[in-house]
Amino acid sequence: MDTAHLIVGRAAVYFVAICGIWGLLACVLPSLPRDGRYYGTLLIGEGLLILQFALGLGLVFAGRLPPDLLHFAYGGLATLVLPLVYSWSRGREASSPLPTALAALFIAGLAIRAFTTSAAGLGGLFGPIPP
Numbered sequence: 001m002d003t004a005h006l007i008v009g010r011a012a013v014y015f016v017a018i019c020g021i022w023g024l025l026a027c028v029l030p031s032l033p034r035d036g037r038y039y040g041t042l043l044i045g046e047g048l049l050i051l052q053f054a055l056g057l058g059l060v061f062a063g064r065l066p067p068d069l070l071h072f073a074y075g076g077l078a079t080l081v082l083p084l085v086y087s088w089s090r091g092r093e094a095s096s097p098l099p100t101a102l103a104a105l106f107i108a109g110l111a112i113r114a115f116t117t118s119a120a121g122l123g124g125l126f127g128p129i130p131p
Contacts, residue, residue, distance in 0.1 A: 001062065003131075005055040006124055009111065012048040012078075013125060017108040019045050023101020034097045039086075042100055046082050049107070053079045066118050074114035078107045 019042050026032040056075055059065075066072075085103035089096075115125045 001055060001058055002064065002119075003129060005052065005059060006120055006129060008048060008052045008055060009115065009118075010125060012045065012052050013108055013111040013115070015048055016045045016082075016104045016111065020101050020104035020108060023097035023104060026097045027101065038097055039100070042082060042086070042104065045104065045107075046079075049079045049082070049111075068117035071114055071117040074110045074117065078110040078114065081107050081110070 019038075022032065022038065022041070023034075026034040026038060053075055056072075081103050082100065085099050089099040112122075112125065116122050118124060120127075
């Protein structure tokens, strides 16, 4: 389960970072989609974050705690930010991807920080996957 948590964590970091960059570019380049395709992709990213959270809970129940308990704050917050920002931005008149793009980049930062508080460390984000 450690390896699955690591792989999904990596995927989540890269995926939400790409979503954030896409959203920022969609604000300045009208040719990029800013409709359901963008928000559907964000939903996939949120699914990755929820899966990551569930795998983390499985590790906790198996007795495998991270070396720094702040890891839980980063993981929990990363899971909550996007739904909160999306619901807040839906109430606005202009449908701009900017709030969710900034939220996605913030989540990528939280996830990178979560790696630094994990047993794998920052090398877990870029290094080889252990067997």
